[in-house]
Amino acid sequence: MRPPEQLIIRPPTEAGSLLIRVTRGCNWNRCKFCGIYGHFGQPDFETRSVSDVKRDILAARELWGSDWDSAFLGDADPMFIEPDDFAEILTFLRETFPALNRVTCYARASTCGKRRAHLARFHEAGLDRVHVGLETGSDALLRFHRKGASAKLFIESGLAVRQAGIERFLERPEPERARAYARQSVI
Ligand code: SF4
Numbered sequence: 159m160r161p162p163e164q165l166i167i168r169p170p171t172e173a174g175s176l177l178i179r180v181t182r183g184c185n186w187n188r189c190k191f192c193g194i195y196g197h198f199g200q201p202d203f204e205t206r207s208v209s210d211v212k213r214d215i216l217a218a219r220e221l222w223g224s225d226w227d228s229a230f231l232g233d234a235d236p237m238f239i240e241p242d243d244f245a246e247i248l249t250f251l252r253e254t255f256p257a258l259n260r261v262t263c264y265a266r267a268s269t270c271g272k273r274r275a276h277l278a279r280f281h282e283a284g285l286d287r288v289h290v291g292l293e294t295g296s297d298a299l300l301r302f303h304r305k306g307a308s309a310k311l312f313i314e315s316g317l318a319v320r321q322a323g324i325e326r327f328l329e330r331p332e333p334e335r336a337r338a339y340a341r342q343s344v345i
Pocket residue numbers: 184185186187188189192193194234266291305
């Protein structure tokens with residue numbers, strides 16, 4: 159059995175998560191301070207087929223069991239793939255790992271905006287959180303770093319994510335879970 163492909167990076171809060179690779183590298187790849195994917199051998203952005211990702215999900219269950227509490231989808235911008243494909247992957251992941259409490263992914267703010275019409279469907283299919291690298295709220299610094307985003311875009315895409323139901327649970331937190339998030343978020 160071929161082992162699942164592994165991600166290059168994940169957020170600190172996903173240290174204990176099942177890691178599933180949906181895309182390879184970053185579709186933007188221009189931020190001045192970054193270059194992480196190129197540095198670790200993935201200079202180009204590639205999407206993976208749904209069947210390939212599903213094979214990895216099944217291999218992960220066979221290798222590491224099905225008792226996972228959280229899963230993270232990478233690399234930098236998995237929502238960039240076709241919306242139907244992304245929803246299908248989320249549904250399959252949830253079916254294969256029914257114990258999952260939380261599924262998250264990295265996303266660019268611009269992709270959250272482009273996928274606005276599909277965010278509620280992604281949430282219904284099992285997406286609970288997106289990790290977006292804001293870096294700063296200064297438009298001058300965002301331009302300097304070639305981030306490809308503005309403070310306005312961050313606010314609008316963040317609101318779209320919240321309105322779709324993603325991250326909503328933070329408004330009605332289970333106390334212990336919310337405290338755990340707060341502790342992790344300052345790492
Ligand atoms: S969008 Fe993120 S991963 Fe892509 S180049 Fe910028 S910081 Fe790096």
